[in-house]
Amino acid sequence: MTVSAGDRLARLLNLVPYLLARPGIRLSEAASDLGVTEDQLRDDLELLWVCGLPGYGPGDLIDMSFDGDRVTVTYDAGIDRPLRLTPDEATALVVALRMLLETPGVSDRDTIERALAKIEQAAVVDSTPPIAVRLPGDEDRLATLRAAITRGRALRIGYYSAARDVTSDRVVDPMRLLSVSGRSYLEAWCRQAQGVRMFRVDRIDALVELDEPAAPPPGAVGADLSEGVFQPDPRSPLITLRVGRGSRWITEYYPCERVTRSGDEWLVAMRVHDMDWARRFVLGLGPDVSVVAPGELADVVRESARSALANYD
């Protein structure tokens, strides 16, 4: 990341009130708290040391006292408070708090609401950010899951797998609840799969809290969500569909490997977890979508339609 011209100035103007509020703080603690190295922090302090209003007397330069590796600001030269939040900063914090407040299953809404009100008041931007958030969800189910996580219990869940179109029972060790793009997920160690899995909360059809502790193995870590929840596995089979106008929405809904737009019909390549899922998917999309590759999938789809029609003879 490039350091913008104002970054250091902003940091310095913050540093004085930060230290003022924490007399005698260890340099190492302050540095890690502020996300800078200890050397950087010392350099910042040296620079501030000579700032103030020269000529007005000795009490007019910023002053600090050091006791071993502890520092105390003894004179702040008037920079006793941090600068107000900029509109961007206020927006970022207010939106995040509103998001949190709206997240289904979040605990302690009253606290978040009070924090939000205080930030909005302190931000004193001309108007609160014109941003609204609404994330509907199954509050009861989430409250149950949250309670189980807090108590540290394992769960037996009946989970519907859309990929395989089956509901199965499994025992999981819950790790955390997540809310991504308007959906809630339970991230847990699945004892059956012997791996960390994300379970969509709206597909947990049954739930029993077990009388044994949740014990994800020590190596189990949560997924990195920086690229979204679903990372198509490059080893999964690739299918290519010819998609008519009315079904182009699938390119917004499912991760696609490649979309080639040519006139009315689009060629869409996507990775699929499971070929039987692909069959159901294409069948459900109807005549607007046809399979280009693999050929077997095209055959299976047609065959499925024919045998389904036979039910109506």
Added chain:
Amino acid sequence: MSRSRTERLVNLVICLLSTRRYLTAAQIAATVPGYEHDPDDPKEHEAFQRKFERDKAELRALGVPLETGTASIFDTEPGYRIAHRDYALPPILLEPSEAAAIGVAARLWRHAGMAAAASSGLAKLRAGGLELDPDATLGVEPVIAVDAAFEPLTAAARLRRHVTFGYRVPEEDNARTRRLQPWGVVCWRGKWYVVGHDIDRDAARCFRLSRITTTVRAYGPENSFTPPRDLDLIDHVARRTGPVERTSVAKVLVRHGRAAGVRRWAQSVGTAVEGDIVELRYACPESFARWLVGYGADVTVLEPDEVRKCVIARLEEVAAGSSSLVGVAA
């Protein structure tokens, strides 16, 4: 920024915070180290003025409220000062649990858009005395993901400036240029929308941020429109995508042990030789039929006729699908 410039700017802030009177550029030059120059030398004076202009711009960019005025009516030259009450973040008295909520909230941006603004905002709150609990959670961790258009649109909505952008819905072949008075930005069911007055259509419209194909450009002056009174941003979006009432009931035969995806929505289950008979609620027969067709031969619609016909028609079309496509290179 050079060390000497940073130092000069800190000194400039201290100087202007300490004065109640407006200080002229000449007075500031005499006080703040780094501005020393011979005011009678035109070259030196000009260099000082340029330096001072740049420094003022730097402070304003940082959000420092630099006031301009004159110390008295006899002064002709403008002076500068910073009012402490406009500069300083007001005290925020937060309970530890409230502080924890703010810490959790600021972390939400770590994957997205306003991460830098959130962390510099948080740094200010901490400089103001806020203590964070790095391990705090609130049971559920939301992950914020925003589109690139989020920041320019929220800024334009805040400043009430017009915006223009390219927009394409999947059903259309080409992006079209839209002009909008943005009233606000909405996150509805995890997707972001901008709501506003569409200038060309002369009506309220919502646009999905992920469908914006160009950078969002703001144009015209600030405060150039007023959003409607009693504006409910959520309502504008929810109205079009709200839940549907499933008032009709269909009877469907589901093969034993199959189509779990259908069974989990079943209202009641009876058993027959060929499978289980389930009742399902639906709203629109066509979209309900589309969903059922996905399950192929595992489901058979028994009644009503409107759904049965839809399913059969669709299956016939798929079954008749030409096989000429097979083998075309992907």
